[in-house]
Amino acid sequence: MNTESSDIHKEYRNLTGKKTAFIILLFILLLFSAIIGISKGALSIGMFDSIKAIFKDSGTAHAIVWKLRLPRVIMAILVGGGLGFAGTVFQAVLKNPLASPYTLGIASGAGFGAVVAILFGSGIASEYLVPGFAFFFALTSSFFILGISGIKGPSSETMILAGIATMFLFSSLTSFFQYMGTMEQVHEVVFWFFGSLSRAGWKEIGLAGAMILLPFPFIMKMSWDFNLLSAGDEAAKALGVNVKRIKITSIILASLITSGVICFTGIIGFIGLVAPHICRMLIGSDHRFLLPASALTGAVVVLAADTLGRTLWAPQVIPIGIMTSFIGVPFFFYLLMKKTKEYW
Amino acid sequence: MKKLVILTSDALEIIRALNAAELVAGVNSGTEENPLFWPKLKDLPKVGRWNGPNYELIAGLNPDLVIGYAGRPGPEMEKKLSPFGITVLRLNFYKIKTLAKEVKILGSILKKEKEAKEFADWYQQKIELIQDRIRKIDKLPNVYIESYTDYHSTGPGSGADEMCAYAGGHNISSGFAIPYPEVTPEWVVAKNPDIIVKAASIGRCYQIPKPDKLKNIRTGIIKRPAWDNISAVRKGKVYVLANDIWTGPMAIVGISYMAKWFHPALFKDIDPVLIHKEYLKKFQKIKYSGVYVYP
Numbered sequence: 048m049n050t051e052s053s054d055i056h057k058e059y060r061n062l063t064g065k066k067t068a069f070i071i072l073l074f075i076l077l078l079f080s081a082i083i084g085i086s087k088g089a090l091s092i093g094m095f096d097s098i099k100a101i102f103k104d105s106g107t108a109h110a111i112v113w114k115l116r117l118p119r120v121i122m123a124i125l126v127g128g129g130l131g132f133a134g135t136v137f138q139a140v141l142k143n144p145l146a147s148p149y150t151l152g153i154a155s156g157a158g159f160g161a162v163v164a165i166l167f168g169s170g171i172a173s174e175y176l177v178p179g180f181a182f183f184f185a186l187t188s189s190f191f192i193l194g195i196s197g198i199k200g201p202s203s204e205t206m207i208l209a210g211i212a213t214m215f216l217f218s219s220l221t222s223f224f225q226y227m228g229t230m231e232q233v234h235e236v237v238f239w240f241f242g243s244l245s246r247a248g249w250k251e252i253g254l255a256g257a258m259i260l261l262p263f264p265f266i267m268k269m270s271w272d273f274n275l276l277s278a279g280d281e282a283a284k285a286l287g288v289n290v291k292r293i294k295i296t297s298i299i300l301a302s303l304i305t306s307g308v309i310c311f312t313g314i315i316g317f318i319g320l321v322a323p324h325i326c327r328m329l330i331g332s333d334h335r336f337l338l339p340a341s342a343l344t345g346a347v348v349v350l351a352a353d354t355l356g357r358t359l360w361a362p363q364v365i366p367i368g369i370m371t372s373f374i375g376v377p378f379f380f381y382l383l384m385k386k387t388k389e390y391w
Numbered sequence: 392m393k394k395l396v397i398l399t400s401d402a403l404e405i406i407r408a409l410n411a412a413e414l415v416a417g418v419n420s421g422t423e424e425n426p427l428f429w430p431k432l433k434d435l436p437k438v439g440r441w442n443g444p445n446y447e448l449i450a451g452l453n454p455d456l457v458i459g460y461a462g463r464p465g466p467e468m469e470k471k472l473s474p475f476g477i478t479v480l481r482l483n484f485y486k487i488k489t490l491a492k493e494v495k496i497l498g499s500i501l502k503k504e505k506e507a508k509e510f511a512d513w514y515q516q517k518i519e520l521i522q523d524r525i526r527k528i529d530k531l532p533n534v535y536i537e538s539y540t541d542y543h544s545t546g547p548g549s550g551a552d553e554m555c556a557y558a559g560g561h562n563i564s565s566g567f568a569i570p571y572p573e574v575t576p577e578w579v580v581a582k583n584p585d586i587i588v589k590a591a592s593i594g595r596c597y598q599i600p601k602p603d604k605l606k607n608i609r610t611g612i613i614k615r616p617a618w619d620n621i622s623a624v625r626k627g628k629v630y631v632l633a634n635d636i637w638t639g640p641m642a643i644v645g646i647s648y649m650a651k652w653f654h655p656a657l658f659k660d661i662d663p664v665l666i667h668k669e670y671l672k673k674f675q676k677i678k679y680s681g682v683y684v685y686p
Contacts, residue, residue: 088575088577088581089575089577089578089580089581089582090577090580090581107620110617110619110620111577111580111617111620114616114617115576115577115580115616115617119575174611226440226442227440229421229592229634231634232539232592234539234540234571235540235592238540238543238571238573239540241573243542243573245541245542245573245574245575246541246542248615248616357575362574362575362578363567363568363569363572363573363574364542364572364573364574364575366573
């Protein structure tokens with residue numbers, strides 16, 4: 048008996064050890080991508096000079112690296128990390144492989160907010176007008192759906208269907224306002240939808256960072272509950288999980304993360320959907336590991352996409368929203384084809 | 392020609408300049424949103440948006456001619472209107488190069504050749520005056536022109552690129568492959584332009600009394616991280632130009648402002664406000680009003 052249980056323990060330690068190693072590997076990869084990101088730009092500042100320039104408080108190189116490159120790299124990490132993380136939460140709670148941070152209509156809500164700000168707020172000259180409206184309407188759409196599921200009960204089907212309906216509603220409203228707009232305004236709206244990290248400065252990082260990082264520990268604390276949820280709502284309930292509370296709290300927190308991300312950068316699609324899948328294929332679905340791994344994967348992909356996007360066709364930038372899909376989709380297909388056993 | 396429906400505000404301006412406003416039977420719905428600029432025409436029947444008009448309303452007005460942009464609305468406009476015997480005429484009136492020619496075409500169709508010639512001559516003379524002077528300069532200043540969206544520059548094919556050339560500036564984005572590519576803030580710092588011009592979309596300029604919006608946009612650009620390393624920012628040569636004088640028949644006003652910003656000594660005697668006033672009084676029969684640039 049004794050030897051058998053110690054064997055199981057050993058195997059378990061072995062498994063978690065592998066998962067921890069994977070996360071450490073991702074972290075090293077992220078650090079490496081960040082160093083490359085910091086050393087690439089229109090001005091040729093070498094890798095070591097770039098890193099030195101972070102700490103040296105003078106000269107153009109310092110200004111460039113400290114005020115432009117570093118914020119951009121950090122924003123990419125926050126955005127990718129936030130979307131990967133939130134995507135995992137949505138997939139766990141809604142128990143649907145197609146769920147993503149945008150399933151509850153957050154992206155179209157944010158897009159609608161941006162359109163309203165661009166069309167009607169042209170006079171109110173505040174750099175936070177567009178992000179503010181985008182944030183507000185992103186949260187509005189998810190709270191609307193939470194309200195519906197408060198009445199109907201938080202079943203996955205209700206939330207997903209309500210999310211899709213909200214998405215279509217906001218998309219139509221966006222199209223309607225675009226149709227009303229002048230040529231200049233239509234142009235601005237289109238560019239907002241591409242997403243951009245060029246606007247990222249330290250102030251934006253402070254605001255976005257708070258919205259993205261503060262929910263992290265609370266969600267991590269729920270990772271056991273997510274594991275139990277995958278056995279079904281009834282089973283989880285029987286095991287002592289307060290299903291309703293877990294679902295609603297985690298959706299509010301994940302919506303906050305998603306809104307914090309897209310209000311400053313525009314819509315960066317796809318990564319919140321695939322980062323969790325990539326990790327699930329590689330390390331399985333224990334949320335204690337899946338959550339941080341998805342966040343790191345999202346961060347690596349968005350950072351790599353941005354660095355490639357601003358170097359491949361320099362000085363013209365390939366917008367981040369487009370580039371993320373360009374490098375994420377092929378990698379995703381590769382894993383999908385290679386994977387032999389069912390992973391979802 | 393007896394009855395016209397005009398879908399674009401650019402064409403409507405030209406119609407008014409040709410003294411043909413009484414022929415207009417219908418206008419686009421945006422006309423209503425700029426009532427001070429269109430004191431009389433704003434009350435005419437509306438036929439929908441410039442890019443998606445209501446063909447039933449147009450047919451109901453039974454005009455002889457409908458004028459829209461070359462590209463939009465699409466070919467469905469001809470398909471929908473030809474059964475009613477309504478001719479579609481497509482004239483842009485926003486490209487500087489072809490403006491005078493388009494005005495003459497419209498003038499001959501409307502039998503307003505005299506007015507068309509007067510307008511085209513006035514326009515050409517203003518353009519030529521600037522061209523004559525900048526031909527003598529051997530080094531043009533480097534200019535970064537940003538479109539309405541932050542960090543989207545203006546490459547070949549954009550109206551801004553064309554205007555910059557007419558005003559005697561070297562657009563640092565003119566070598567790009569697409570009209571409005573995104574650039575990194577660092578690239579602009581690296582290029583270190585002498586002058587920055589920002590396109591601002593602030594609505595109907597004619598009805599705006601104070602330059603606050605333009606001023607705020609300028610402050611935002613000056614305060615961008617690390618942009619204090621750019622020559623234009625250090626020397627205060629950051630200018631904001633509002634949408635209404637970017638393209639369209641009033642682009643000549645925008646060009647005059649740019650020319651003066653690019654070559655202050657060379658165009659000391661040119662006052663863009665006077666050109667603007669003259670255009671509005673002589674051709675549009677309205678008083679000067681609104682804000683268009685800052686500072």
